[in-house]
Amino acid sequence: MTRNELFNQIKKKNSYLCVGLDTDINKVPRHLLEYKDPVFEFNKQIIDATHDLCIAYKPNVAFYEALGPKGWESLQKTVEYIPKECFTIADAKRGDIGNTSSLYARAFFKEMSFDSITVAPYMGEDSVTPFLEFKGKWVILLAHTSNAGSNDFQLVRSDTGKLFYEEVILRSQKWGTPDNMMYVVGATHPNKMEGIRKLAPDHFFLVPGVGAQGGSLEDISKYGFNKECGLIVNSARAIIYASADTDFASEARREAMKVQVEMKALLNRFA
Numbered sequence: 625m626t627r628n629e630l631f632n633q634i635k636k637k638n639s640y641l642c643v644g645l646d647t648d649i650n651k652v653p654r655h656l657l658e659y660k661d662p663v664f665e666f667n668k669q670i671i672d673a674t675h676d677l678c679i680a681y682k683p684n685v686a687f688y689e690a691l692g693p694k695g696w697e698s699l700q701k702t703v704e705y706i707p708k709e710c711f712t713i714a715d716a717k718r719g720d721i722g723n724t725s726s727l728y729a730r731a732f733f734k735e736m737s738f739d740s741i742t743v744a745p746y747m748g749e750d751s752v753t754p755f756l757e758f759k760g761k762w763v764i765l766l767a768h769t770s771n772a773g774s775n776d777f778q779l780v781r782s783d784t785g786k787l788f789y790e791e792v793i794l795r796s797q798k799w800g801t802p803d804n805m806m807y808v809v810g811a812t813h814p815n816k817m818e819g820i821r822k823l824a825p826d827h828f829f830l831v832p833g834v835g836a837q838g839g840s841l842e843d844i845s846k847y848g849f850n851k852e853c854g855l856i857v858n859s860a861r862a863i864i865y866a867s868a869d870t871d872f873a874s875e876a877r878r879e880a881m882k883v884q885v886e887m888k889a890l891l892n893r894f895a
Contacts (some may be wrong), residue, residue, distance in 0.1 A: 625711050625739045626762065627803050629652040631852045632827070633679040638888035640853050641668065642680035642713065642830070643880065644860025645702065647687050647786040651865055653872050663698040666872075668705055670864050673877040680711035682830075703736055711856070712739045712764055713764065713830070718755075719744035725754040731792070733758045740764050742808060744832075745792050749799055756800050763805050767792050768820065770810025770833030793823045804828040809848070811839025811857070817847035825850055830846055832858045834883075841883070853895055857882060 626760045634640050647663050656662040671681065683702060688695035694783075706712055707733035718728040718741060733755075740762035743752055755763045767776055768789040778789040786794065793807060802824075809820055811833030820829075829848055834857050841857065848855050867875035 625762075627828070627852070628707075630679065630711055632783055633711070634853045634891075637677065637679060637884070638891060639679055639884045640855050640857055640887055640891075641678040641883050642682050642856045642858040643674050643678045643863055644715070644832075644858045645670065645681055645864065646681040646860040647698075647864070649691065651868070651870050653870060654757065655870055661694070661698055661701070662767060663688070663695070664705075666703045666864075667698070667702045668872040670876050671702075672705060673873040674863070674880045675707050675710060677877070677880045678710065680713060680764055682713035682715050682857075682858055682860075684860075685714060685716040702703075712737075713856075714738040715837040717742050717744050717766065719751045721747070722750045722754055725751050726757075729755045729758055729761075733761045740806070741785065742766065745796060749795075750820075751893070752796065753799055756804055761804070763800060763808050764830050765792065765796055765800075765805060767807040768809050768816065769814040770839065774810065779842060781815050783871055789820075790823060793820065797824065797827075802828070806830055808832065811841070811844050814840055814843035814847065817844050821848055821854075825855075826852050826855060828852075830856045830858060834859050841886055842890060845887075846894055849894050851895075853891065857881070857883075857887075 634643050645667050647666055652662055652666045656665050659665040688699040714732045732741045734876050740763045743755055780788045782791050808830040809829045809831055811831050831844055863876050863879045866879045
């Protein structure tokens with residue numbers, strides 16, 4: 625998916641919502657366990673209920689890997705089921721030496737046809753650039769994440785005086801472009817969003833931490849928007865687990881619609 629196609633979806637749907645498909649077999653409604661593939665059935669009904677309200681879906685690969693081969697099968701069926709106009713994110717957090725990264729990229733981009741993958745930058749340029757060799761695909765580089773432990777390394781200052789996450793953003797712009805690289809910036813750091821936007825004015829940011837983690841959608845939109853919106857805001861638990869009963873899909877839609885309505889207002893206000 626191109627940057628222009630992504631922006632057109634934002635304009636068409638008045639939304640920059642990404643629904644996180646962090647599907648835990650222990651949390652899906654019990655009646656779905658009667659299905660041959662309850663994880664896929666859960667995802668399928670969530671997608672049916674929300675695809676007109678969001679621009680992206682982000683399966684966290686760990687939830688599928690934990691189920692072994694049948695989990696990978698559920699993931700593949702899920703990616704194939706997502707409407708083509710929606711951006712797909714493999715939240716896999718890969719990143720290894722060059723030849724291994726090439727194989728990870730082939731697995732998620734060619735074999736599974738994801739539009740993008742999250743990548744950890746710790747091993748440097750040669751662990752990231754193999755993912756950038758696939759035309760029409762995106763790297764979403766971890767920059768300043770929303771977890772509590774992000775402070776352990778991401779706020780360490782380098783000998784240039786920059787924080788580690790600032791170095792990641794600045795140096796990586798020599799590897800990729802706003803057309804094939806995004807950054808993960810947690811919604812739990814709204815006070816830093818304005819400064820991060822100045823470091824990468826034209827790039828999209830994937831923003832986790834809104835919803836169950838308490839990030840403010842208004843704050844990150846106010847300081848994170850650029851001329852093409854530039855944000856993909858992920859919400860998982862607050863939407864997909866809005867109900868544990870037979871009405872789980874309709875309740876997921878209700879929660880997604882609340883976010884989309886707020887996003888439409890914010891786009892009119894700040895974009």
